[in-house]
Amino acid sequence: MEKFTQHTGVGVPLRRSNVDTDQIIPAVYLKRVTRTGFEDALFAAWRGDPDFVLNQDAYRSGSVLVAGPDFGTGSSREHAVWALKDYGFRAVLSSRFADIFRGNSGKQGLLAAQVAQDDIELLWKILETHPGAQVTVDLEARTVHCEDVTVPFQVDDYTRWRLIEGLDDIGLTMQHDAEIAEFEKTRASWRPTTLPARHLPPAEIVPARAVHADDALS
Amino acid sequence: MAGTLAEKVWNAHVVRRGTDGAPDLLYIDLHLVHEVTSPQAFEGLRLAGRPVRRPDLTIATEDHNTPTLDIDLPIADPTSRTQIETLRRNAAEFGVRIHSLGDADQGIVHQVGPQLGLTQPGLTVVCGDSHTSTHGAFGALAFGIGTSEVEHVLATQTLPLAPFKTMAITVNGQLPAGTTSKDIILAIIAKIGTGGGQGYVLEYRGEAIRTLSMEARMTICNMSIEAGARAGMIAPDETTFEYLKGRPHAPEGAEWDAAVEYWRSLRTDDDAVFDAEVVLEAADLEPFVTWGTNPGQGLPLSGNVPVPAQIPDENARIAAERAIEYMGLTPGMALRDIPVDTVFIGSCTNGRIEDLRSVAKLFRNHTKAPGVRVLVVPSSARVRLQAEAEGLDRIFLDFGAEWRNAGCSMCLGMNPDQLKPGERAASTSNRNFEGRQGKGGRTHLVSPLVAAATAIRGTLSSVADLDGVEAPDGSPLEPATV
Numbered sequence: 001m002e003k004f005t006q007h008t009g010v011g012v013p014l015r016r017s018n019v020d021t022d023q024i025i026p027a028v029y030l031k032r033v034t035r036t037g038f039e040d041a042l043f044a045a046w047r048g049d050p051d052f053v054l055n056q057d058a059y060r061s062g063s064v065l066v067a068g069p070d071f072g073t074g075s076s077r078e079h080a081v082w083a084l085k086d087y088g089f090r091a092v093l094s095s096r097f098a099d100i101f102r103g104n105s106g107k108q109g110l111l112a113a114q115v116a117q118d119d120i121e122l123l124w125k126i127l128e129t130h131p132g133a134q135v136t137v138d139l140e141a142r143t144v145h146c147e148d149v150t151v152p153f154q155v156d157d158y159t160r161w162r163l164i165e166g167l168d169d170i171g172l173t174m175q176h177d178a179e180i181a182e183f184e185k186t187r188a189s190w191r192p193t194t195l196p197a198r199h200l201p202p203a204e205i206v207p208a209r210a211v212h213a214d215d216a217l218s
Numbered sequence: 219m220a221g222t223l224a225e226k227v228w229n230a231h232v233v234r235r236g237t238d239g240a241p242d243l244l245y246i247d248l249h250l251v252h253e254v255t256s257p258q259a260f261e262g263l264r265l266a267g268r269p270v271r272r273p274d275l276t277i278a279t280e281d282h283n284t285p286t287l288d289i290d291l292p293i294a295d296p297t298s299r300t301q302i303e304t305l306r307r308n309a310a311e312f313g314v315r316i317h318s319l320g321d322a323d324q325g326i327v328h329q330v331g332p333q334l335g336l337t338q339p340g341l342t343v344v345c346g347d348s349h350t351s352t353h354g355a356f357g358a359l360a361f362g363i364g365t366s367e368v369e370h371v372l373a374t375q376t377l378p379l380a381p382f383k384t385m386a387i388t389v390n391g392q393l394p395a396g397t398t399s400k401d402i403i404l405a406i407i408a409k410i411g412t413g414g415g416q417g418y419v420l421e422y423r424g425e426a427i428r429t430l431s432m433e434a435r436m437t438i439c440n441m442s443i444e445a446g447a448r449a450g451m452i453a454p455d456e457t458t459f460e461y462l463k464g465r466p467h468a469p470e471g472a473e474w475d476a477a478v479e480y481w482r483s484l485r486t487d488d489d490a491v492f493d494a495e496v497v498l499e500a501a502d503l504e505p506f507v508t509w510g511t512n513p514g515q516g517l518p519l520s521g522n523v524p525v526p527a528q529i530p531d532e533n534a535r536i537a538a539e540r541a542i543e544y545m546g547l548t549p550g551m552a553l554r555d556i557p558v559d560t561v562f563i564g565s566c567t568n569g570r571i572e573d574l575r576s577v578a579k580l581f582r583n584h585t586k587a588p589g590v591r592v593l594v595v596p597s598s599a600r601v602r603l604q605a606e607a608e609g610l611d612r613i614f615l616d617f618g619a620e621w622r623n624a625g626c627s628m629c630l631g632m633n634p635d636q637l638k639p640g641e642r643a644a645s646t647s648n649r650n651f652e653g654r655q656g657k658g659g660r661t662h663l664v665s666p667l668v669a670a671a672t673a674i675r676g677t678l679s680s681v682a683d684l685d686g687v688e689a690p691d692g693s694p695l696e697p698a699t700v
């Protein structure tokens with residue numbers, strides 16, 4: 001996971017509340033077998049509207065999303081975070097996040113920064129009057145800076161530490177590799193392993209074919 | 219200190235205790251993988267340049283998407299085909315053992331683990347599938363995980379986990395004839411609700427549980443998740459050891475003796491305390507069926523569809539109204555009068571050999587109700603072979619049922635085996651959610667005996683409705699080995 005201390009990029013005002021994960025990425029995109037390449041799926045339903053904020057040149061290359069309250073509600077799909085990251089977002093600001101979305105973000109290195117709604121309104125105003133304005137998110141200082149405004153944000157200490165260190169869950173666990181290896185040594189020899197594979201004798205499996213229920217009776 | 223079964227297994231797997239509310243790091247003994255929830259996990263490993271830490275504790279099989287007909291032909295649905303081909307590629311690249319369509323060890327992941335003898339008492343078992351709770355029947359701590367966690371286990375063979383609470387579910391006495399372990403679990407879920415087990419590991423105990431076969435125990439543990447529980451467990455005993463002995467991956471010789479000695483210690487201490495307790499009398503049980511759209515909306519078959527106006531709790535009333543409308547039922551009608559279009563016998567809940575035997579014993583002496591479509595889908599290719607060796611396939615076909623290759627099939631309708639809108643099924647699977655078996659499909663969850671009796675009569679029925687027939691058990695018609 002990439003380390004996150006400070007990030008500066010174009011701010012995108014998304015004046016909507018209750019942006020659920022179905023809006024962030026519609027279910028049809030969940031059938032894919034990859035975990036990258038979801039940039040086209042982000043806000044797919046809204047992207048068809050030429051007036052949608054990401055369809056305006058000034059915001060197109062945005063990397064800090066400034067959204068209304070209750071961002072990321074609904075289904076627990078991790079694809080929502082993948083889509084935001086693939087598009088290029090590094091941080092989402094909102095006055096309230098759904099728990100699961102916040103948890104998934106932390107795991108994937110996307111900063112979900114909680115900013116008071118009054119400050120969100122302030123940022124929206126600046127970003128709308130100065131399209132393309134840069135926003136700086138400082139994770140060490142827990143502040144958001146845009147033009148002449150600096151506002152604080154909240155993020156829990158544990159997530160902040162992990163983001164600053166660039167540690168995902170797996171990376172964190174791997175720091176305890178020696179303890180895992182130590183534990184493995186104590187594993188009883190009769191505990192099963194899948195390899196080398198043991199089987200009953202091989203046998204041929206005959207493919208079933210369609211039968212009409214009535215044929216079988218006659 | 220005195221401990222419950224679940225606590226003993228947990229404590230034996232703690233690599234690192236969490237401090238200050240941080241989770242414990244738990245070692246995972248067996249990781250089962252299938253095509254639907256694993257692709258992004260493998261992709262994550264690839265992106266981070268990480269290997270699978272313990273391919274020798276990992277096993278993959280194809281089940282959710284696989285067709286149950288024409289398995290030698292290319293898979294028609296492109297999404298299913300892609301997922302299965304991706305699993306095959308990932309298994310090859312990362313050195314993971316895989317049992318593919320057409321292989322004698324292919325099947326539903328929760329059948330494959332036990333039948334190979336990989337699922338053993340005292341293990342931690344995970345899979346990206348909520349019905350992993352099935353393996354708890356062996357006294358293993360087994361639970362479903364999400365895709366990020368699948369990746370975490372592949373990379374580290376551990377999981378950071380917050381502790382759980384424990385609930386004892388004691389079932390006293392003996393099951394009446396014609397009832398099965400499926401009726402026990404449906405009655406438990408109807409009693410404690412679909413959220414009643416939230417945050418708990420359930421331990422099933424009592425005389426009625428002790429006398430069940432391994433397969434019947436798996437049915438109960440399988441549906442723990444439908445009560446919202448993290449996992450379900452049953453302490454291992456002679457029945458468990460008997461089932462395991464001689465299986466391909468069971469310990470042998472001195473190792474077997476050492477294992478059994480340890481396994482015998484895996485029981486809840488007499489003075490251990492559970493966080494919650496529920497008691498049921500087996501003698502009170504009847505064949506159970508669901509009438510609604512969640513597994514908690516179930517009643518004894520002798521009952522009637524609820525009348526919402528008589529339900530005092532507002533939320534329950536609204537839920538019942540909605541369910542009855544979706545299910546196309548009339549409030550107050552007798553459950554026995556509900557006609558079905560399809561009978562599905564299969565899934566990781568009730569697609570095992572004993573289930574098929576008990577169904578075949580009823581089919582053998584009866585004819586199918588006209589117009590009812592009957593699908594029999596074994597839970598694994600080995601189960602199919604075993605059934606064929608016992609001649610069950612002939613009985614199914616003569617009865618007018620379809621005899622399919624192994625897989626999840628109509629349990630979730632990811633393959634072509636689906637209900638059409640408005641169609642009604644009596645199903646031995648585990649979920650009756652709206653659209654679970656196909657868009658607009660209506661599902662009644664039942665035991666294999668009720669499913670078979672329903673196929674014979676055409677309406678929801680029990681063995682008692684078939685004149686002069688005694689409820690069959692799971693013993694073979696003809697002894698057979700494969």
Ligand code: SF4
Pocket residue numbers: 281282326327328347349565566567625626627629630647648
């Ligand atoms: S049979 Fe049904 S419940 Fe079991 S693993 Fe397959 S889809 Fe899940």
